[in-house]
Amino acid sequence: MISRFILFLILGVDALVLLLQTSEISISYDEARLLYGDTSFLQLFIKTSFYFFGQNDFGLRLPMIALHISSALLLYEISKKYLIDVWSRLWLVVVFVLLPGVISSAILFNSAGLVIFGLLVFVYIYENYATNVQYLFLLMLCLIDSDFAYLFLALFFYGLYTKDKVMVAISSVLFLSNIYYYGLDIYGMPSGYFLDIMGIYAAVFTPIVFIYIFYVLYRRYVTKDIDLLWFIATTAFIFSILLSFRQRVDIEHFAPYVILALPLAARTFINSYRVRLKVFRGSYRNIFTVSLIFLLCNALLVFFNKELYLFIENPNTHFAYKMHVAKEVATKLHEQKIDCIQTDKELALRLRFYGVHNCDSYILKEKELNDVSEENSVTISYRNKHIFNYCVTKINKL
Structure with missing residues (x-):
């Protein structure tokens, strides 16, 4: 009972801070283009909020905050398969809500928050419901947004790995249908943006968390300890890296997939910590403490970003x-x-x-x-x- 109270306390504080941020920021040009551009599911979702709350910053941000809180709850439920200890799951939620990329997806009106939520819902359905429900939900995702194309690609490889012919066939059809309707954003002459995208990933996750996620994905591949979450995270990550050799990559299309590796990273970290004698656990505690400090500092920079103007000569260079x-x-x-x-x-x-x-x-x-x-x-x-x-x-x- 105490763990449930702490969970809702974490999410309550998170939601309150995010709601307070709605009065601190304005709509960006990219958000305005999405709102007044071609009709999309996300646009209709936001306009439904306007119907109830009016066309204002609160009505614009509230749906994304709601998706964010729902995603945190889903992550907590999904992580039960990977983390037996309830306190480990609570720490995982804390790390999730403090990730710079997750904070941005919770505040900004773009597809990242929707994709994170959609991916977590699918994983939850996959683990708890029959296959016909899974495929029906995948069909819905195919119609909702182009960014789910990488999920279908991941499921194609996962189907090959598990020798699931039905999944291979359905994911192939959904992937081709999605890119036929929405297109695939590949353009330009080959040019190197590899270092750029690695730097952006490090900024989205913080350097320590990103390096550890990369290590966990590689380690699980070597040990053949791979599952659905591994395929979803790895497929999108590798695709984004390959794409970076040709063009500049919009990280918001791929980072939501890599976020699904968090339960895998948490399980690997906890297992590595527990198999060691207490005298040798200090380095792991130090790594976690430093990572948490980095996350807190990044969160404070996001929430109190206007103070940075005092130290910047040219306001146009401010990240927000x-x-x-x-x-x-x-x-x-x-x-x-x-x-x-x-x-x-x-x-x-x-x-x-x-x-x-x-x-x-x-x-x-x-x-x-x-x-x-x-x-x-x-x-x-x-x-x-x-x-x-x-x-x-x-x-x-x-």
Whole structure:
């Protein structure tokens, strides 16, 4: 009973912190494109939230936070197969919610959070329900998003490994159907982005966690201790590495798959820890402690990222700059009784979310931060540091 209370306490604190973050960030251009672009399941999912909560930051972020909390619960349930000790499962959930990539997927409106949730639901169904339910759910995933193509590819190899002809056939059909409908994003001339993607993986998981996950996947391959989670994580990881030799890779399409290796990594770590005498367990405790400190520091940097502007000369170089400014600009415009304006396409699409549409009555131009030559200049500041400077001019149509 105490473990269940601690689990919900962890998730409750996590949800509260994420909800508080909704007021700290604005919609980004990529999110606005997804919201106002071609119709998709994720877009309809978010617009359903708007129906109940209105078109605002809370309505935009709440569905992703809900998917994130549900994913954490599913991970806890799935890990019962790998971790007998309940406290080990709780620590696994803590690591999961603190991963930088997971935090981003919980806050940002993109496919990563949906893919993590979809993968965990499938694994849970695979372990607890009949095969007809599994294949029905796979069909749903095929229709929902293009990023699930790598799941079907993983299941194809898993079917070959387990000699499951039905799985091989169905996963092949679903994979081909998915890429036929959505396409496969392979483009450009061969160019090396291997180091780039390895660095991004290290940032998504933190270096220590990523290196250990890589070690566990390799070790399980050598010892032939491979299962469904191994195939899902490894297939996507290898595919992303191969793709990086040709083009720049969008990590949000692949990192959710590698996250499924967490129960495998946790089991390997716990087993390695327990087979050693107490006098030799110190190095493992130190590794876990350092990893946890890294995760906490990364989480604090994400949640208190605006403080970083105090130490950055050029605000545009801030890692979260694209998530800032738009809401404050829209608020200033509404205070001036301006509900439509002409500006660059990226800012215009972001302002649209906050009720400022495109027109030719006013024009908004960004200025240098130190340029205060015009009386109608407006500056957006965080922590008393100037971040964005602009002026609004009324267009004379006579």
